[in-house]
Amino acid sequence: MRYFIYLSYDGTDYHGWQRQPNGISIQEVLEDTLTLVLRNKTEIVGAGRTDAGVHAKTMVAHFDTAEPIAVNLQARLNNLLPKDIAIQDIKLVRDDAHARFDAIKRQYQYFFTTKKSPFNYRFATRIPTNIDFGKMNEAAQLLLTHDDFASFCKVHTDVKTTLCKVTEAKFIQKSDTDWIFQIEADRFLRNMVRAIVGTLLEVGTGKLSISDFQQIIEAKNRCAARQSAPPQGLFLTQIEYPLEVFLSQE
Amino acid sequence: MRYFIYLSYDGTDYHGWQRQPNGISIQEVLEDTLTLVLRNKTEIVGAGRTDAGVHAKTMVAHFDTAEPIAVNLQARLNNLLPKDIAIQDIKLVRDDAHARFDAIKRQYQYFFTTKKSPFNYRFATRIPTNIDFGKMNEAAQLLLTHDDFASFCKVHTDVKTTLCKVTEAKFIQKSDTDWIFQIEADRFLRNMVRAIVGTLLEVGTGKLSISDFQQIIEAKNRCAARQSAPPQGLFLTQIEYPLEVFLSQE
Structure with a gap:
């Protein structure tokens, strides 16, 4: 049987999602715990990967079992x-369902605050009060009318294409001091959201104009974009699948 | 000049508010930072103390300066x-204003959740789903009709009286999975809120009846109360002063 497991995590103390030799990862901790509880060596395949320090409100991975899982497995x-x-x-899914390849939409949110707070420094990036969100929103709209995001992709990755379909990209004000950047696409390249946010912030501070931002997108060259925004404000928030991948558990 | 300084903190990594030889405290960090910025040895007097691991949304302390403070001191x-x-x-206050003795009301909130969340494990205590909040609220009302809280006071403290006037004590549901216990009084004894919450939880799980709880209050003996609730759900949230202590800063 194949299952999709939905999880959330605070990425602060992990070296990202992906299992790796140099540090503890979410994937490693989850695989080891599943292996222990299921009494069977269990591997998981994630819907994507999050970088070190990035969080997830919703991450999805698939794993296989010989027997149906116990009702108390989650607890x-x-x-x-x-x-x-x-x-x-x-959730029980079809035997050929794939957490990464079947995902049709992903959403990230990046949290900003202008106010120092002892309760969310792990979960939001502090920005100055004089950022022009109107201008950043104007620039962000350009992401919807382009489809090659090579300028915002980490170099030296084995990705075959840098094409993505961005269906939403906007800054939303949550309070006098708090803002969210919300972006949805069919897929994301490595480091893409943080590179976009870091570059948009330079539009917000006036270092780049909106047409500079357009030129950066159209350069299709990672050297064009600006410094990536720090990881702690970023959350993977949604992953959508077609309904057909899910099976009834009755 | 005397000032009231209002601050908030995540108490997780501190040995409480009060300066002490065995570990880092909020008071020590704040005094050292004020001393550095004001270029003058500065001591602060807090409105009370919070135990190790307890947080504050609002703590107040007073300190004195020879000159009016710079407008950018807070930043x-x-x-x-x-x-x-x-x-x-x-805030500028009268020369004889006292953060501790002039406070007329204090409020604490204790956060509970029935759901595991990677984002608030520092700020809420997990409880089982079968707690009877109705019964706990009934018991909590008894706190309003009693005035001696010796049963909920840490032993071996130098406190002169165990009398407190509790003006509010209730559990408030915030969502399907989240509750707050909110308590207000003119003063609180050491460990009092956590001892009350720990004992009320035993009412909620059925280990104690409401009349057991009343007997515990009336015993006026710390050995009567149950184990204190853990610190991480507890926040000092409000401290009120009479308006007369404040001076205009113009």
């Missing part, structure tokens, strides 16, 4: 997993 | 202070 995993990783749901 | 302090301490305001 048992949550008891064993560290405080900064929580399982939200586990 | 400079926030730049120098660690991420988990933030200054909210600094």
